[in-house]
Amino acid sequence: MFDTLSDKLDAALKNVKGEGRINDLNIAETMREVRRALLDADVNYQVAKDFTNKVKAHVTDEKVLQAVNPGQQFVKHVYDELVYLLGDVHVDLNQAKRPPTVILVAGLQGAGKTTFVGKLAHFLKAKGRSPMVAAADVYRPAAVDQLETLAGQVGVPVFAIRGADGVPVKDAVAVAEQAVAEARRMGRDTIIIDTAGRLHVDEAMMDEVVAIKKATEPDEILFVVDAMTGQDAVNTAKAFNDRLDIDGVVLTKLDGDTRGGAALSIRSVVEKPIKFAGTGEKLDALTEFYPDRMAQRILGMGDVVSFVEKAQEQFDAEEAEKLQRKFRTQEFDLQDFYDQLQKIKNMGSLKDLLGMIPGVGKAIKQIDVDDEAFRHIEALIQSMTPVERAQPEIINGSRRRRIAKGAGMEVQDVNALLKQFREMKKLMKTMSKLQGKGRAVDPTQLLAGR
CATH class of the missing domain: 3.40.50.300 (P-loop containing nucleotide triphosphate hydrolases)
Structure with a gap:
């Protein structure tokens, strides 16, 4: 969605991002590139011209030129004009006074x-x-x-x-x-x-x-x-x-x-x-x-607000508290894991969801994120009995062979899933201990095994 336009605007704004000072030369060059990016995106010529003229009028204001970080002020004005161009505010559907x-x-x-x-x-x-x-x-x-x-x-x-x-x-x-x-x-x-x-x-x-x-x-x-x-x-x-x-x-x-x-x-x-x-x-x-x-x-x-809204549609407060309790008591099992996968899938395309996280969209642009990435995990869990999902530790060699055959996969795939699940439960246990001691948890350190 808007990938080409986003890339070209990012390239155009590199001239001023982070700059301690901006001047007539880099303003003119940047606005020329912004207008070119808009026209390449098939934006109406007059609309593109008006857009760049308005941004230029804002960024040449003395308050912007003398600001602590004029480069950031420049980007902010581009953002403000984009919002205005797209409609300024969200408008709901009209509703009849008397249904329907x-x-x-x-x-x-x-x-x-x-x-x-x-x-x-x-x-x-x-x-x-x-x-x-x-x-x-x-x-x-x-x-x-x-x-x-x-x-x-x-x-x-x-x-x-x-x-x-x-x-x-x-x-x-x-x-x-x-x-x-x-x-x-x-x-x-x-x-x-x-x-x-x-x-x-x-x-x-x-x-x-x-x-x-x-x-x-x-x-x-x-x-x-x-x-x-x-x-x-x-x-x-x-x-x-x-x-x-x-x-x-x-x-x-x-x-x-x-x-x-x-x-x-x-x-x-x-x-x-x-x-x-x-x-x-x-x-x-x-x-x-x-x-x-x-x-x-x-x-x-990114678009954190939309991401949170999608998550709230799938996870309510009572369910989240129940899940946290299972994390703390180590009762989180493969059935719970399977249920959470379904909720994540219901939130929409994985690549689209990741693109809503600031800084992630551009990083994964060239990566092919498969929406069916969880399918093999689902197949393996579906091949298990309810008792096996609740107590993965009872899954011995013969059970692993049966599960693999039922999912149309190999025993090593079952081994990999069980290993990942054990590591995830260890991570949850560590997080619970740190939170119990009142210490802030840095997820990046936990994921790195520190």
Whole structure:
């Protein structure tokens, strides 16, 4: 996500980072490189020009030039302008005063619109809402089937109208209008309407989605755009906004090899906030868009807040206390270890998670972090009996051979897992002792075996 832009901005800011003094020469050189980095990322030319002009105006201020560390002040102003460029503040979804909240989703074909509808339903359900989805994309082959499959995976109802032959009725306005009524009848608090897309903006598509808007009076209109398409995405968003007056933008495929131009230009050109970002194919690969957090990640500062939020979704305070108690009493077993692995996996892509930690993202950029790295450990633990998971010390030679065979692996793999687990329990015991004595624990020293 924004890897190329992040690298180029980092290279551009090296001229001033840590500098005790900055002058007109290195300011001009740095701003030239920053503007080039933005243009290479397919940022709108006027947006890039305004950005660098604003930063330059700030950093040439006497207070900055005479500051204790003007280089850091320079980077701070770049960060501040990036946050502003990305939307300044996070904007939540609108909600109806009287349920259901109607969310209309529009966009071009291929942008990931229908998948986003499924992801949004999953997101809202996780927040305690009771969403329902409506299949108003009645033209694309299998669009209704796709939405029904996604809704089934999420566990939410889907509204569609099919004829006696099972073929979707090609009346998107009727589908949307009746879906709202059905959601109200069923007591659902949210109805998400998936609309038809085209390969390009055309009058027929616009007329239909405008008619759906008029019939359903949505509380929120979201435009889904493929971040990979750069400035084309911005132009398409503007065309939709001119007709629909959208409430927000959703950027999909931010996990791909995107240059970032759409994300950095769309807020300024369309003047509507980015509300969500799609970061993968899975239904949970959807994040709320926070301009400050995204700016931090672009500048290589990490995103600790998002990391903590993802962790809090998986680990509650009571469970954490129970786990700490097991650490202290040495009751932590392989079943507990397996359960924690599942929670880590549920937090998302490993490389994405590591990238949220300040300083780690750039260090692992060239490393291939395999999301299936734990799979062999899971297979081995799954091949064990409940008693073996609770008491690993009873696993003798014959048990090891059986476990290895059940997991389709070798005995040495079982040996390696048990050795790693023993070492981890020793580490936990050491940490418990130090904490009991009131001493601060340095994890790096513990990991180094000191």
